[in-house]
Amino acid sequence: MYVQPPQAFPALMSFLGILAAGAFTYVIYQYVFSPLAAFPGPLVAKFTKIWRAYGMYKGTWHRDLVDLHRKYGPVVRIGPNELSVGDPEAFRQIYRASKAFPKGACYSVIQGTRPFDLANERNEKIHGAQRRLVARPYSMDSTKRFEPQIDVLLDTLLRQLDGFAKTSQVFDLGFWIQLYAFDVIGTVSFSKPFGFVSSGSDNAIFERIQKAMDSAAWLMHARWFFKLHQNVIMPVFGNWLALNDRHGYFFQFSKNEVEKRKGQPGKDIVGQLFQAQAVGGQPNDLAITFMMTTNVFAGSDTTAIAMRAIFFNLLQNPSVLMKLRADLHKQCSGSSSGRISSNEAESSPYLQAVIYEGLRIFPSVAFVLDRDVPPEGMTIRGRYIPGGTVVGTSPWVIHRVPEIWGSDVEEFRPERWLDEERIGRFFFAFGGGTRTCIGRHISWLEMEKLIAALVMRYDFELADDAKIIEECGRAMLSALVFLKGLRVKISPRQVD
Template sequence: MESLGSSTFAATLVAIFLLSSIVYRTSLDSLHAIPGPLICKLTSLWTYYHSYFGDESTRIDELHKRYGPIVRIAPNEVIISDGAALAPIYVEKGGFSKAPCYANFDIEGHATIFSTQNPEYRSVRSKAVVPLFSMTSIREGQSAIESCVDRFIARLKREAAESRKANRQRPVNVLNLTRSLALDAVSSYLFGRAFGGVDEESDKLSASAFVDTLVAVGRFFFLPNWIFLTLELARQKFWPAKEEEKSAQTVGDFVESLLQGETKGTATYQARLLKAGISEHEVKIQCEDVIFAGTDSTGTSLATICWNLAKRPDVYDRLKNEVAQADMSERNQSPQIIRYLDAVVREGLRIAMPNPARLPRMVPKQGLAYGSSSGKQYFLPGGTQVGMQPYSLHFNPEVYPDPFAFRPERWLDGPTPQMQRDWIPFGMGSRQCIARNLATTELRLAVRAIAKEGALDGAQAVGEKIELMQWFNSKVKGEAIELEWQ
């Protein structure tokens, strides 16, 4: 009987605790007025679950449709889908500081230019390399990128010829080819030496497993750092992957050669960091981070554009015609001023979603006042985690009608201020992607060459849509975006 009484007392205490937590989170705490599911007010498990299984962006977008533009998705986290909130969160006065979870993208214990939350740490490193990302510098070094594009077009044509010969029985994984180009272009321009991915002539780029390993980190991105590190150590100890290790070694050897070769003494990315007093070990890590980011996001975006051009032959034909007309005029040689080319690239970046998930920031001590479109006013106290996700902004039908359709024309028909504001493929503010100019130049040069050379003539897209795992860095399901030729 005494044991039964103790069990009843313990159960009663648990029930009181749970009831008290529910009452506090729903009626008393500082975020209780923010709408959202009960489970999200009580625990972060909902966000961790959907982040791991790769449907978080879709589920959060559904919450916005149900609850409105501001939703509570965890006990201390709020997400907003109203583009008017971009400026106060990410731009004004330098924007809010990054959330602690960005430390999960540190490499070998070193913060990168992307992952660091320390403005001074980032400033030293970004100032050293930022001149390389100016449009003036990129135009001066454009020939290095064009050389990579030429090799990419030649290989794409060879693969297309093999597909035709096989009578559509041999689809071409253009994602592997575009990743190879992206890696070669970023390494050739920034490091002074191409990785050689386009020339590998294999079904899978040797750096892919290295890149995919870091992409997979995104499923755990929002976890507290100590939990993330524990899981990573367990994975490395109990589930080591030889392919990942081999790929990481290939990338590591390439970067080591940069620090030992002639490129060390030139005005390259690595040379600028070394000159700024950064250790060789850290420079190696910063270079590996650039390889990851440059290969994954640009490669996915270009493959998505190719797939959609094959899906929309009318768009492809118009692009070819406008590129041909521009080439007839000397003043239009620059791909940046071919309007339809620019529209194709902008639309591709809108729907490619290389980074679909929320970009979390910490509300400063003075708090954030937010007024929703319904007229309701909310106040987020300092220390609240707040963010916005490109997925909800890029696929908002009120801003982009028929949002899932590939329609470059929308950028020619007088794009609205809201369209311009909510287009954030590279993030926003002082912490937006440092390589955005380089990435867009690569895309414009590659898409222009595809149109000029007719590299997609006769191509057909495989599948009805491109499906993604919606991690912080999205993963294409099946690791393939395929075309076939007839």
């Protein structure tokens, strides 16, 4: 006996057929007819952004990108409409100072609804106006005014480390470096450290920042889920994303500090911004708070990671460490006591080369800095790239291009910075073009002072259990390449 199928069955089959045909057409288009079809890359990446989001989620993205470029060449397709660029000429075009390529849509996840977000604002005109409002306190001249306060903080750190030196106790130098870096932000932003170095504790803030960075890393490439969470899930079930700490916990933390400083004179960053506000009415209190939130949230980890990497490479290369000490003795009159001035640090070419090389071989940023190709398009290696395509470079990729750095790209060799000036055009640890990190002068000052102080004051020995997690093959998933486990034993240096 024939049973007539439900009326809905043919409709369902038709729908599935249309869906299958649409999927097939999409795959064929991306693989054959897309403007990016000619660019090599992993097969899955040609069809879905999920591949890239998963790459960030699993935590080895920075190394994976380097391997992809070694396999596929200077330009790799990492998404349906996304290219990772390791070509020197194209890199210079994308991150140029004039006619800048705007930031990609992934940055809108980090910005959220903030009207003032210098690091993540995508509109170049708005970004330019915002940067002009706050640039002066971050200039080189203003940064040097913070030096006496940083010296006081550095003395506090050295007293703490002297205790480890006297007892020959193994300790985590990286953790103390991170305490110092975070206290520097308090010092330059609010005229007082947060007390982390003096107490030897971070009050669990570091873990909170790292979890937020972890969250940001993959959400930047899963914007649909971020919007779903913010608009549907969070109003009903509450917040499930650590990234929201940037707009919640750390915003409130910064707001409290800004309110304490309002109406009080000072040469710190907040004080200078309030002075600008008194003269011209801008930036307003909210913009100042947002700027300080960025300082607190993102101003310390990148520098701390860099200093950890520099020290690890110095201890792995004793000849480089000896050469650095010799150069510091030659250039810096007070180096044996541990503290030198910024002018003395700048006069040590090898110290500067060591810092550059440390940031080259181990940049803090793990991801591709996405940019949108302008409407007129661009050409990479003879191939036209249409407007709207997302292109970008990771510091890990551009810092390992043999065409720029030579065949020894994986070697920690500061001398390369003394031999060749042109390579500076491809230094990408602080970003590039109009989006170069506004806090780079502060970061550089605290790095050169701390590195010189520790190198001249102590002898170091890596502990038997010293590990940097990334070098062990298990990176902390994040937008940054966090380092852990720089365990050392130190002793006072005997200086002739």
